[in-house]
Amino acid sequence: MTIRGTLMDHGTVIAIVEARPQASSSPAEQKSVGVDAHRKTASADTELDRHIALVEPRTFIRECMHRGMLAALSLPIVTFSTVSEFESRFSDSVALVFLCLTDVRPAECVHALRVLSALDPSVPIVVCAVNDMELAKTAINFGAKGFIPVTTSFEIAIGVVQFILAGGTYFPADYLFAFEPNGPSATVASPPPDALTERESSVVQAIQQGKSNKIIACQLSISESTVKVHVRNIMKKMNAKNRTEVAVTAQTSLAMDIEGPIAGLQRLSR
Template identity: 30%
Template sequence: MPERSGVAEPVRVVVVDDQELFRRGLTMLLGVENDIEVVGEAGDGVSAVELVVETTPDIVLLDVRMPKRSGLEACMQIKAQAPSTRIIMLTVSDEEGDLYEAVKNGASGYLLKDSSIDEVAQAVRVVAEGQSLISPSMAAKLIDEFKEISRTDREPGNAPRLTDRELEVLRLVATGLNNREVAKQLFISENTVKNHVRNILDKLQLHSRMEAVMYAVREKLLDLP
């Protein structure tokens, strides 16, 4: 939860979807949550980027398929122009390629539109805290995509060196575990996990946990089973 002057403020959200009925409905439902504030809506990828630059929200809920500019393209531009804003793709697309491109372009979450409003609201909270979140049905597909990457003949590059503990954290993140679950697996505190994740992102100069996993697999820093 974002904090200003020591007081927790609502998570500021922008909702982007070309289907007006879905967009308005989601905005109304999220507006009922005490700790979430919708600060704007957009119906296409071009307007989305402009709105995010203007309002600098904490979270953008972004559809994949949109007119003028796709959500995947908008995702990349938003991360370039407003790097502190975190992006959750909310879409009907369960294609592995869309998931892969979304994570590669900087998305921190990927939910399907059949998710409940409670699941969407919780995703907003979790991603606002710096974690990644992917629908359980999509997590296995992402891991399969990672495995395909790791099977390529690409030689390791001159990647920054991660510690053994950081690699352990990355391996667990790759299986979809959140910070609390990683901490339980490694018998360390949740704050220690957060510090490891922050160090990993700093070393690799990346924006999200899932980006870090993709980078590590591509550079042969870790092997998935």
């Protein structure tokens, strides 16, 4: 399997070994040095085996995503133009599959998800697509661990990938509410001290969509300084350090409140 990208560390290791002066080394010693250098390179290759598979049919978009994700994530990114290509080169070293379904017919989406879920159910699948609730529902039914609408900001998308690599599940808040058979519970209970207000919840949803404070202020008809106050209060209540953590934490809390999206879909399918 070939992983795209230049392994600069390997070149450095080999260069150091070869550049060291060998004043009076015998042929046997020189051979030993070469073997040691080869072992170091092989060891580094083993560490890089674990990678993220990016499936995107459009060349330009695929290369742009590859470069962006490679710079933002710690794991190597291996790109594929089709699910069939990925299937033919699948290996146990895949840590996560990032599947782009932004320009694919519904039947092809179902086929792609069916193929990927059958390869190895333990490998998390993240679907990136247009805002389509039915497609998100299909993705969950096939075991996907995340659904990222194309309206999501790059920063939040990277946070989602990191969150899922750590064992989490991510779906937009609006989708989770829709997945519950009877909608949000009608029972009114006393909110806990750190519960978000209705306005703060609106701000959180806007943050999840990657909107700036200025746009949020315009949408909610409030001042930008008020938005900043809401964001500060939200981060305090969620114990979040930045906006990305707010977006991811909100998904986790919501999933727990409604017993998780997969449980909701299982009830729907009965």
